[in-house]
Structures are given as C-alpha cells and as structure tokens.
Amino acid sequence: MLGWSLIFFIVALISAALGFGGIAGAATGIAKILFFVFLALLVISMLMQALRGKPPRL
Known part of the structure; x- marks a missing residue:
C-alpha cells in the first residue's frame, strides 16, 4: 500500500x-x-503484536 501511495505521489x-x-x-x-x-494499519499491527507478547520476527 505504501508503494501505491508513492506511485500516486510521483504521478x-x-x-x-x-x-x-x-x-x-x-x-x-x-x-x-x-x-x-498504511500508517494506521502499521500502528494497529504493532499494537496487536505487542499485546500478543511475542517478539517481532526479523
């Protein structure tokens, strides 16, 4: 989704x-x-990962 926003910005x-x-x-x-x-989904994803208590995958 971030890629699409960059494409529209370039356009x-x-x-x-x-x-x-x-x-x-x-x-x-x-x-x-x-x-x-994209930013909202990123924050929601980070919060859900933190609430699960699992370390982030690298």
Whole structure:
C-alpha cells in the first residue's frame, strides 16, 4: 500500500510539472489517503503484536 501511495505521489509531481492541475490534485489526495491508511494499519499491527507478547520476527 505504501508503494501505491508513492506511485500516486510521483504521478502528482509529474502532472504538476506538466501543468495538469486537476490530475495533480487528485493524485495528491489519493496518495495522502493511502499513506494515512498504511500508517494506521502499521500502528494497529504493532499494537496487536505487542499485546500478543511475542517478539517481532526479523
């Protein structure tokens, strides 16, 4: 999911550089949403791992 947010961020940068404001705004919004969903899932995953009491796998 983090990879998708990076892809949308790159699309936003390229389209902003080429002057496509609407596409850049939409891609930026999608990238923000995906990043925060990824962040929330990461925190939930870390909390669940800590509550189980098992050491993290490396």
